[in-house]
Amino acid sequence: MIPVISIAVFLPLVGALLLMALPKSSSKFAHTVGIIASALTLLVTLVIWSRGIVPGGFAQVEEVTWIEAIGAAYRVGVDGISLPLVLLSALLFLLAFIYQAKSGDRARSFVILMLMLETASIGTFVALDALLFYVFFEVSLVSMYFMIAGWGGVERQKAALMFFLYTLLGSLPLLLAILGMFLASDPYTFDMRVWIDMPPLLGVGGMLALIAMLFTFAVKIPAFPVHTWLPAAHVQAPTVGSVILAGVMLKFGTYGLVRFALQMTPEAFADAGTVVLAVGVVGAIYGAFVALAQSDLKRMIAYTSVNHMGYVVIAVAIAAMATDPKMRSIALDGATLQMISHGLVTGALFFLVGMLKDRAHTREMDQFGGLLKVVPIMGWTYILMAFASLGLPGLAHFPAEFQIFLATLNVSPWAVISILAIVVVAALYLRSISAVFLGETNEKWSKMADLDRREIIVLVPLIVLTIAIGVAPSWLLNLINITTTSMGL
Amino acid sequence: MGRDLSLLLPELILMITVTLMLIGEMVRFSRVVLAIGLAGLALATWQSYLLLGTDASVFGGTYRINYIAVWSKLILLPATALSLLLARGELAGRFREGSVYSLMVLVSLGALMLSGSGDVMLIVLGVVLTGLGSFALVAYPADDAATEASMKFLVYGSVAGAVMIYGVTFWYAGAGSTLFSALVTIGDKPLLAAAGLLALLVGLGYKAALVPFHFWAPDAYDGAPISVAAYMSVVTKLAAIFALAQVFTYLPIATGWQWAIAILAALSMTYGYLTALVQSNLVRLLAYSSIAQSGYFLLGLVAIGFSALALDSLIIFGAAYAAMNIGAFAIILVGGRDMDKFTGLGRRSSIVGVAMVVFLLSLAGIPPLFGFFGKALLFGAAIEAGFLWLVIIAILNSVLSLAVYLRVIVAMYMAEKEAKSEQKSTLATTIVWVLTLAITLLFGLITQVFTGASIF
Numbered sequence: 001m002i003p004v005i006s007i008a009v010f011l012p013l014v015g016a017l018l019l020m021a022l023p024k025s026s027s028k029f030a031h032t033v034g035i036i037a038s039a040l041t042l043l044v045t046l047v048i049w050s051r052g053i054v055p056g057g058f059a060q061v062e063e064v065t066w067i068e069a070i071g072a073a074y075r076v077g078v079d080g081i082s083l084p085l086v087l088l089s090a091l092l093f094l095l096a097f098i099y100q101a102k103s104g105d106r107a108r109s110f111v112i113l114m115l116m117l118e119t120a121s122i123g124t125f126v127a128l129d130a131l132l133f134y135v136f137f138e139v140s141l142v143s144m145y146f147m148i149a150g151w152g153g154v155e156r157q158k159a160a161l162m163f164f165l166y167t168l169l170g171s172l173p174l175l176l177a178i179l180g181m182f183l184a185s186d187p188y189t190f191d192m193r194v195w196i197d198m199p200p201l202l203g204v205g206g207m208l209a210l211i212a213m214l215f216t217f218a219v220k221i222p223a224f225p226v227h228t229w230l231p232a233a234h235v236q237a238p239t240v241g242s243v244i245l246a247g248v249m250l251k252f253g254t255y256g257l258v259r260f261a262l263q264m265t266p267e268a269f270a271d272a273g274t275v276v277l278a279v280g281v282v283g284a285i286y287g288a289f290v291a292l293a294q295s296d297l298k299r300m301i302a303y304t305s306v307n308h309m310g311y312v313v314i315a316v317a318i319a320a321m322a323t324d325p326k327m328r329s330i331a332l333d334g335a336t337l338q339m340i341s342h343g344l345v346t347g348a349l350f351f352l353v354g355m356l357k358d359r360a361h362t363r364e365m366d367q368f369g370g371l372l373k374v375v376p377i378m379g380w381t382y383i384l385m386a387f388a389s390l391g392l393p394g395l396a397h398f399p400a401e402f403q404i405f406l407a408t409l410n411v412s413p414w415a416v417i418s419i420l421a422i423v424v425v426a427a428l429y430l431r432s433i434s435a436v437f438l439g440e441t442n443e444k445w446s447k448m449a450d451l452d453r454r455e456i457i458v459l460v461p462l463i464v465l466t467i468a469i470g471v472a473p474s475w476l477l478n479l480i481n482i483t484t485t486s487m488g489l
Numbered sequence: 490m491g492r493d494l495s496l497l498l499p500e501l502i503l504m505i506t507v508t509l510m511l512i513g514e515m516v517r518f519s520r521v522v523l524a525i526g527l528a529g530l531a532l533a534t535w536q537s538y539l540l541l542g543t544d545a546s547v548f549g550g551t552y553r554i555n556y557i558a559v560w561s562k563l564i565l566l567p568a569t570a571l572s573l574l575l576a577r578g579e580l581a582g583r584f585r586e587g588s589v590y591s592l593m594v595l596v597s598l599g600a601l602m603l604s605g606s607g608d609v610m611l612i613v614l615g616v617v618l619t620g621l622g623s624f625a626l627v628a629y630p631a632d633d634a635a636t637e638a639s640m641k642f643l644v645y646g647s648v649a650g651a652v653m654i655y656g657v658t659f660w661y662a663g664a665g666s667t668l669f670s671a672l673v674t675i676g677d678k679p680l681l682a683a684a685g686l687l688a689l690l691v692g693l694g695y696k697a698a699l700v701p702f703h704f705w706a707p708d709a710y711d712g713a714p715i716s717v718a719a720y721m722s723v724v725t726k727l728a729a730i731f732a733l734a735q736v737f738t739y740l741p742i743a744t745g746w747q748w749a750i751a752i753l754a755a756l757s758m759t760y761g762y763l764t765a766l767v768q769s770n771l772v773r774l775l776a777y778s779s780i781a782q783s784g785y786f787l788l789g790l791v792a793i794g795f796s797a798l799a800l801d802s803l804i805i806f807g808a809a810y811a812a813m814n815i816g817a818f819a820i821i822l823v824g825g826r827d828m829d830k831f832t833g834l835g836r837r838s839s840i841v842g843v844a845m846v847v848f849l850l851s852l853a854g855i856p857p858l859f860g861f862f863g864k865a866l867l868f869g870a871a872i873e874a875g876f877l878w879l880v881i882i883a884i885l886n887s888v889l890s891l892a893v894y895l896r897v898i899v900a901m902y903m904a905e906k907e908a909k910s911e912q913k914s915t916l917a918t919t920i921v922w923v924l925t926l927a928i929t930l931l932f933g934l935i936t937q938v939f940t941g942a943s944i945f
Contacts (some may be wrong), residue, residue: 135854135857165891172888180872
């Protein structure tokens with residue numbers, strides 16, 4: 001068997017090493033390497049998909065001994081929760097490379113960072129060894145730091161530093177929890193499968209580990225009240241940085257919430273379920289209202305991420321509290337689908353705002369008006385994606401949020417108040433549409449060019465998938481469902 | 490006796506090497522001195538490698554050839570060789586450069602005595618031997634700064650040494666022997682035990698630059714040549730840490746040494762990084778950072794006897810620290826001592842910049858670099874020993890450390906206002922940072938080399 005998962009993880013890194021070895025390469029060559037490496041990676045992830053997964057546990061596991069004395073090994077594999085996220089990451093990275101291809105600003109360094117980030121991202125989702133997971137998790141921080149610090153907006157140094165310190169402070173408790181579980185496992189091992197089958201920490205130890213992990217993942221998700229790094233990072237990050245940050249890296253938090261917190265400390269999570277649920281509800285509502293108060297489009301979309309990720313937190317908490325396995329799998333299906341939908345929709349929205357900013361050099365909503373007549377393709381795409389983001393039936397977020405609310409209603413009905421947030425999100429998107437694309441055309445922008453071919457290529461896959469998931473989610477849900485129905489918490 | 494001698498081969502080789510180096514220096518053949526030094530160190534390293542797995546003691550138990558001692562040789566001897574190369578890069582052509590090389594090897598002999606000591610007297614000898622050589626090394630440039638630094642270092646070192654010698658006599662009074670193995674009975678005489686422990690911590694804490702015995706370090710490092718600063722921050726510091734590890738293997742827990750070490754750890758980490766945060770001189774910044782790093786080592790020390798990870802974590806982090814700290818000093822040698830000189834370095838010379846980024850991130854403990862694996866094991870050891878609170882302090886300090894190191898990184902990638910700094914890169918220096926870079930990047934991934942069969 002060809003180790004396809006490892007190839008998917010390290011192929012981008014090979015591209016990065018190739019570019020490092022050729023210090024004199026031109027921007028064009030660098031971008032070509034980036035696009036080819038990420039396109040091949042996407043192909044390889046499709047092969048992984050075609051090989052399928054198995055119910056209960058992980059499929060296509062690849063294992064190499066690493067630090068034998070302490071039971072750490074290189075272990076990777078996929079299941080119905082990680083595989084969709086791997087596919088999403090590979091797609092978003094390819095699109096990001098295509099979008100970036102016009103930029104000549106230190107292209108070689110940028111592509112190297114992006115490729116390293118791609119390896120770290122895919123690695124985080126497929127790692128089955130806690131030490132390996134932590135390594136990938138942290139490497140992603142370093143790459144993102146340099147991306148924001150090197151290519152960001154005016155206040156980039158401050159935003160990058162805040163991002164790095166905040167998320168490092170956030171991730172170190174996870175290291176504590178990992179070490180705790182390592183020391184509690186007998187014999188010593190970092191194998192996540194062992195920890196999932198037989199949670200090593202129970203009782204007080206389990207609760208402490210859960211608290212540590214919740215802190216880590218809450219920062220990453222980001223959940224209220226530890227979300228404050230997100231708007232700063234997004235506003236300063238370059239467009240593709242924002243796309244990857246929102247589309248891929250926020251999922252580290254929710255993925256970790258399922259993989260670590262839910263699966264490795266299930267008892268403690270069930271006990272603390274209400275608290276986590278409350279955090280999710282507050283995050284969803286708070287994110288929506290703060291987004292409503294923004295005038296900068298990018299900030300607004302950044303805050304809607306807090307809202308959408310809040311629903312994922314709700315779903316995972318519901319899954320932990322549910323006693324009926326059917327409800328649990330519905331909640332987890334919803335959570336996973338929500339992660340994918342958010343990656344597609346928010347990715348597209350950040351691309352669109354970036355394209356608008358490239359043309360207008362501003363993102364303030366009230367600077368625009370009536371752009372639909374000037375740039376119809378951009379306008380209609382934004383409108384479609386905005387509707388998807390606010391949860392319109394027939395588009396990607398609807399089946400996800402529907403399942404989340406269904407399970408919530410069944411398990412903990414009070415939490416359904418978070419549905420109010422949907423109304424707020426609807427209001428803010430409608431307001432942004434009317435401010436930017438409807439109304440009187442601002443003369444200043446009457447010469448604005450519509451999307452060019454490259455930009456359309458970037459957006460089409462996202463549009464197609466958003467509609468495909470919205471209309472017929474079963475092709476993806478069936479995959480997720482194989483794992484969620486056999487998790488046996 | 491014949492067997493004793495074969496166990497002592499690394500030390501004997503080193504002694505012969507120093508003698509030959511001194512002869513070479515008398516006739517001012519500095520290149521020959523360097524070559525002899527490097528060859529001797531390589532030979533001694535090879536002989537140490539052959540001793541892996543030995544657990545023995547010689548001279549009636551006063552000198553140990555055990556897990557810590559052998560691994561410390563395998564770390565300290567190559568680190569000395571790298572320091573020699575760094576010194577060559579910095580001081581080539583200077584008056585009596587050969588004496589720097591011979592002194593370094595001589596001090597390393599003292600360092601080996603410290604890290605292999607099984608007797609209080611050997612610790613005293615080791616502290617004195619490393620001290621005497623170090624005073625001279627710091628004073629080598631013979632300018633005002635170096636003389637002042639050396640003077641401070643000498644006074645501080647003499648007082649600390651005297652306190653230690655005075656204090657450890659209490660242990661002799663309590664245990665009736667200077668051997669560590671006799672210390673197991675000292676638990677019933679708490680006052681004597683505490684007095685001896687305090688004295689030992691003063692002496693070795695000064696050598697390892699632990700807070701509050703650290704005051705000499707920033708001045709001495711800054712006054713000394715950069716290569717000497719790199720050398721002292723690694724070799725003599727590690728020797729003191731390993732010596733403490735040898736003592737704590739035997740010292741009864743009732744003496745409270747665990748808590749004393751834990752408090753020193755918390756102080757060193759926090760004070761070191763807080764002070765490093767405001768330095769603009771990079772040598773001083775690294776000096777304070779190395780004070781903080783000593784604090785991290787203590788996390789492994791508190792776990793001795795309570796966690797199977799303790800010794801491994803000390804050795805792995807020791808190797809990592811040696812590589813990344815020498816590497817960082819090598820880049821300072823290329824770029825210059827002042828933060829100003831570093832401005833834009835990463836843009837001018839991308840590979841040197843990347844190397845510095847790797848060293849600094851490894852010092853901060855970011856995976857998958859070597860430093861991370863060392864720190865993760867240290868944390869694991871301390872948690873297993875029941876010092877979770879100390880690990881939490883260490884983790885908070887890791888965040889602080891990132892701020893310290895990012896300041897340098899940010900400066901390196903800022904657009905420079907004017908082209909100013911001259912880079913002085915020599916072959917010897919380049920060899921040093923390329924080697925340490927490779928170790929820092931790759932050794933984390935092959936950490937299993939260091940986790941021997943002696944544990945688990």
